[in-house]
Amino acid sequence: MAFLGSLILSLLAFYSDPVINRDGMLYIDMAQSIAEHGGNVEQFNWPFFSYFLAGVISISPFSDTVTSMMVVSLFSAGATALLAVLLGSMTAKRFVFLAVLVALAFPGFNDNRAQILRDWPAWFFSLGAIYAVIRFDETLRWRYALAGVALLLMGMLCRLEVAGLGMALGLAWGLKGGRRKLLVLGSLVVTAMLVGLWYAFEGDFGERIRLYLDALDVVARYQEFMTISQKFADTFIHEYSREYGGLVLFVGLVSIIPAQLLALLGPYLLALFMGKATLPDREKRIYGTVFVIWFLILVVFLTAYFLLSSRYVVLLALVVMPWLFLRFAQGYENGSAKWRSVAVFVLAMMALTGSYSSSAREKMSLVQAGHWLIEQNSPVVYFNDPRISFYAGRTYFMSPMEQPDAVASGEFLVWLVDRDDMERLIDENRVSLRVVEVFDSGGDDVVLVMAGL
Structure with missing residues (x-):
C-alpha cells in the first residue's frame, strides 16, 4: 500500500x-x-x-x-x-x-x-x-x-x-x-x-x-x-x-x-x-x-x-x-x-x-519557450538560462554562455528576465536587436526572445 x-x-x-x-x-x-x-x-x-x-x-x-x-x-x-x-x-x-x-x-x-x-x-x-x-x-x-x-x-x-x-x-x-x-x-x-x-x-x-x-x-x-x-x-x-x-x-x-x-x-x-x-x-x-x-x-x-x-x-x-x-x-x-x-x-x-505544487505552473514559460524554439529554423546563439536551453533540445550547460558582440539577422538570443527588467533590456539592445517573442506564464520571470536586425 x-x-x-x-x-x-x-x-x-x-x-x-x-x-x-x-x-x-x-x-x-x-x-x-x-x-x-x-x-x-x-x-x-x-x-x-x-x-x-x-x-x-x-x-x-x-x-x-x-x-x-x-x-x-x-x-x-x-x-x-x-x-x-x-x-x-x-x-x-x-x-x-x-x-x-x-x-x-x-x-x-x-x-x-x-x-x-x-x-x-x-x-x-x-x-x-x-x-x-x-x-x-x-x-x-x-x-x-x-x-x-x-x-x-x-x-x-x-x-x-x-x-x-x-x-x-x-x-x-x-x-x-x-x-x-x-x-x-x-x-x-x-x-x-x-x-x-x-x-x-x-x-x-x-x-x-x-x-x-x-x-x-x-x-x-x-x-x-x-x-x-x-x-x-x-x-x-x-x-x-x-x-x-x-x-x-x-x-x-x-x-x-x-x-x-x-x-x-x-x-x-x-x-x-x-x-x-x-x-x-x-x-x-x-x-x-x-x-x-x-x-x-x-x-x-x-x-x-x-x-x-x-x-x-x-x-x-x-x-x-x-x-x-x-x-x-x-x-x-x-x-x-x-x-x-x-x-x-x-x-x-x-x-x-x-x-501538490500550486505555483509550479508559473514556470511553464521555460517549457513553452523551449518547445517554440525547437519549431523555429533560426539558430540560437545565446541563452542566459540553461533550463531554456534544455527544453529547446540543446545541452544543459554548467558555465554561463557569453553573449556574442555581433548578431546576424535571424539569429536568436534568449533571456529569462524579471518582468520589471524586460523593458530595460529591450531598450539597451534596441539599436541592434528586435523583440521576436515573449513567453509569460504568470510568474515573476518571463522569457524574452530577441533577434538581430
Whole structure:
C-alpha cells in the first residue's frame, strides 16, 4: 500500500510541477550524452546515476524525461515502502496502517517528489541497508550483512557520502557487547572498500573522492575556517567581541542543521507530546548511532564548504521518525474515536497537499519557450538560462554562455528576465536587436526572445 500510494503521489507531484528541477536536467542531459558518446561525460564527476538512467532510457519506449520521472518514482515508492516497514515492524499489527500513512505523509519525501534526484536511489539503498543491519543484529544471518554491504555500495554510487552511513551502521552493530573484534574487522573491511573505490575510480572520478577526503583534513579545514571567521568578525562583529567571531560563525552554521531537521519533520514533532514510548534497545542503538555520525558528517561538510541543502538532512529525519512514530501510535491508541479520525484525515491531507505544487505552473514559460524554439529554423546563439536551453533540445550547460558582440539577422538570443527588467533590456539592445517573442506564464520571470536586425 505504501508503494502504490507513493506512485500515486509522485504522479500528482509531476503533474502539478511539470518543469524539471535543475539537477534533473543535468542528469538527463548526461544520460543522453552517455547514450550518444559512449560514456564521455564532463559535466559532473560522479555520474553513475546518469549511467543507470542511460541504460533504462535505451530500452524505454517513452521519452527521456518521462522515463527519468518513472525511474525516480519507483525509487521513491521503494523508499516510502521501506520507511513504512521500518515503522510498522516496531508496533502492533493493528497500527501498521498508521505506518503507511505516516510514511506517505513524510514531508522530507514529499518536498522532493517532483524532482529527479540521485538522492532518491540513495535514500532507498540507505533505508534498505538499515533494515538489513537490523535483521542481521536480530538473526546473525550473514546474508543480511552481505545484503547490507551491497546496498551501501549501490547507495555510494548514487551519493558517495552514503559511505558515512556504512561506517555508522558498522559502529552501531559493533557497539553491542562481545562484538569488539568484529567491529575492528568491519572497520578494516570498510576501509578496504573505500581504498578499492578510490583506485577503481581515481582516473575518471577521483575528484569527487578527493573532495570528500579534503573535507576530513582537520588541520587545513580549521585554518581555512579561522581565516574566514576572522573576515566575518572584522566585518560584522563589534571590535570588542571579535575574538568570538569563530564561535559565533560556527554556532550559526551548525544551527542550520536542527532548523532544517525541524522543517523536514513538520507536524510530526507534535508526537513528542502524545506519549512516552521509546525505541527497543536494538533500534535505539542503531538509529541513535546513525543520527550522531550523520550529524557530525553534516557539521564537517557545512563548516568545510558553507553549504547545506535540506536534502542532506533527510537521513537525520528518517532515523528520528521511528521514535516519533511510536509516540504517535501510543497517542493514537489512547485517544478518542473522534481524535483518531482527525489524525487519519490530517495525515491523508498532508500526503496529498505535500506532493501538490500550486505555483509550479508559473514556470511553464521555460517549457513553452523551449518547445517554440525547437519549431523555429533560426539558430540560437545565446541563452542566459540553461533550463531554456534544455527544453529547446540543446545541452544543459554548467558555465554561463557569453553573449556574442555581433548578431546576424535571424539569429536568436534568449533571456529569462524579471518582468520589471524586460523593458530595460529591450531598450539597451534596441539599436541592434528586435523583440521576436515573449513567453509569460504568470510568474515573476518571463522569457524574452530577441533577434538581430
